Amino acid sequence: MSIETNTPERLELELAIPRFILWFVMLPVLPITLIGLANLIGGEILTALVLLVGLNGAFLAGYIALSERTRLRLDAGSGLVSIIRTSRLGTRQRDYPLEALDSAELDRSHTSREDRSTSKVVLVFRNTRPATRVPLSRWGVSGDGPGQVANDINAWLRRHFGGEQTAPASQPSS
Structure with missing residues (x-):
């Protein structure tokens, strides 16, 4: 949370999860991608699809959900x-x-x-x-x-x- 403006006429603040937490959410993507590509090259198509599409998709969806920022503006004017x-x-x-x-x-x-x-x-x-x-x-x-x-x-x-x-x-x- 950070307060941008706090005057008698306006209160403006922003709510967001800290960026370093978002990086920790995305940290497993690189190893999963490498393992998925190795499985794809090795002929394990189903395992590669599960890793590349399924798990990476779940991490990406989590990142999108957690990266939402909310700005609240109370404006008396x-x-x-x-x-x-x-x-x-x-x-x-x-x-x-x-x-x-x-x-x-x-x-x-x-x-x-x-x-x-x-x-x-x-x-x-x-x-x-x-x-x-x-x-x-x-x-x-x-x-x-x-x-x-x-x-x-x-x-x-x-x-x-x-x-x-x-x-x-x-x-x-x-």
């Missing part, structure tokens, strides 16, 4: 919440009204061991019943990163909406 997802397959953008954004929450999922859990940040919009929940990423992570993202979003919302609600509505009389 335009009154929009923009979620821009960029992956190797293209860019998608969804816009929501800022006044409908209630908060950011954590969606926790527990693994088989109860002491370990992963979290992902979910935006909660109150303009529908039941409330619309939009996850910022498809993957969850452990640690305090998602909690910090949710806290940053909620703090910006409190500053933005709190400042408007507490502003004096009347002018002093003369």
Whole structure:
């Protein structure tokens, strides 16, 4: 996570898995490709196809899924919440009204061991019943990163909406 802009008018942040993790995902591709080519040269067509197409395809699909970056923009000027997802397959953008954004929450999922859990940040919009929940990423992570993202979003919302609600509505009389 990195905060690009944090002003009273705009909060812009980006969520992405660190690049070195993506390189570790792709690390097995070279040996599998070499073994697959050796099997192809040796006449083992079926084994070569499984290695070259099957396993390398699975690693490539994992890389594409994990390489998705999400940019969140809360813009008071335009009154929009923009979620821009960029992956190797293209860019998608969804816009929501800022006044409908209630908060950011954590969606926790527990693994088989109860002491370990992963979290992902979910935006909660109150303009529908039941409330619309939009996850910022498809993957969850452990640690305090998602909690910090949710806290940053909620703090910006409190500053933005709190400042408007507490502003004096009347002018002093003369």
